[in-house]
Every structure is written in C-alpha cells, then in structure tokens.
Amino acid sequence: MVTQLESSLMPRTAIVADTDPARLSNTSAVLAGAGFSVTEAADHKSLTALLDAHNPSLVVVDRSLAGPQVAAPLLVLIDLADGLDSEGARYMGMADYIAKPVCPQELVHRAETLIRRAAQRNEARESAERLRGRLRSVSAAVRATQDPQLISEHLVNGFGETFGADRVLFATFDDNRVPRITAQWHRANLLPIPDAGGTRTCGLSSGQPALGGR
Structure with missing residues (x-):
C-alpha cells in the first residue's frame, strides 16, 4: 500500500x-x-x-x-x-x-x-504479480519431487512466506491408503507448536529460508 x-x-x-x-x-x-x-x-x-x-x-x-x-x-x-x-x-x-x-x-x-x-x-498490481510469482515457485518446488514429506514441507514453507502467516500446519488424515505426513512452519520469532499431531517443523523456524529465501 x-x-x-x-x-x-x-x-x-x-x-x-x-x-x-x-x-x-x-x-x-x-x-x-x-x-x-x-x-x-x-x-x-x-x-x-x-x-x-x-x-x-x-x-x-x-x-x-x-x-x-x-x-x-x-x-x-x-x-x-x-x-x-x-x-x-x-x-x-x-x-x-x-x-x-x-x-x-x-x-x-x-x-x-x-x-x-x-x-x-x-x-x-505489482503485489498481485509478486504473489503469483511466489505461488509459481511453490508449484515448481512441489513438482520437482515425488517425496510426500518434501512436498508437505514445500507447501507449508511456501504458503507461510507467501501469505505472511504466523503459522502453517499440514497433516494428512489417518488413512491406511496414504502415509502419515505432517509438517509445520512458523515465523522466526515464534516457537513451534509442541507435538502438534507429531508435525515436523521446517523452513524459517529452523533458520532455513524456504524456496531460496528472501
């Protein structure tokens, strides 16, 4: 603005x-x-x-x-x-x-x-274009791997940074047809949610910028 x-x-x-x-x-x-x-x-x-x-x-x-x-x-x-x-x-x-x-x-x-x-x-308009660019980066990172855990980490990192969220949590439902996958992202000045469904913390919370960082 x-x-x-x-x-x-x-x-x-x-x-x-x-x-x-x-x-x-x-x-x-x-x-x-x-x-x-x-x-x-x-x-x-x-x-x-x-x-x-x-x-x-x-x-x-x-x-x-x-x-x-x-x-x-x-x-x-x-x-x-x-x-x-x-x-x-x-x-x-x-x-x-x-x-x-x-x-x-x-x-x-x-x-x-x-x-x-x-x-x-x-x-x-510029803000919308930046948003589209970041989402394209998330999409490219997801397409570059077939590892479900890496895909979940790319998603929480990308969405957290793109939308300026405080936290992003991802978890699959209990289902014997898919593996149990969990991940969470949070701002650098926040602590991870302890044992949030066994979620794995990734991205900026561990000091590693998501998708190449800023």
Missing part, C-alpha cells in the same frame, strides 16, 4: 493542454505552485508530441483537446452547460473532470487524488 509520505515524495509531472492561452497559463501556474513540473500544449499536435515524448503523472486537458489515449490519469476541464455523458467520458478515457472556471484548490486536490489512486492501483 502506498503511504502518504511515499506519495508526497513521488516526482509529480503534468501535461496541461488547452486552446485558451489565459486558461492554459492559469492552470499550469496552479499546478506548478503545488509542486508539479508542468509542460504545456496549445493544440492537438503539440499534445500528441508531448504524450509520445513523456510519461507524466497527470494529464489535464480542455475537453476540446480530449481524445488521445493516455496512460496517466486524465483530468478533463469541462463546461457544465455542455453536459458530459458517460459514454463520452469512457471514450476519452477520463479519470475525472473539473468544471470551468477552475477553482485552484479543487484542481490541486483532484490532481493529487488521481495520482495517489493511480499509485495505489500500480502497487496492487
């Missing part, structure tokens, strides 16, 4: 595009005053060129220039009298809009909110 401090330390850049010179200057000045590094565009051609050359934290455009697809959060300046239907908003890829004339405090608030939400979404 992205903290408030981490968010405040992130470099913030913005592309501002507007065909109205005065409004373009005012919008840019407000964002620059809030700590943004701002680049301006006054028409579609210059906006497209800037989008091709830069990877901004935020794009602020007048509705008249909206259209090019952007990876960054898109904040559109609109006239409320013109209206804005949901289909048009989706077509533009708009993340949010703000009514003209723009209130400086509202502009800064919406800009910072959009950037913070984008950072949180990126962190969530």
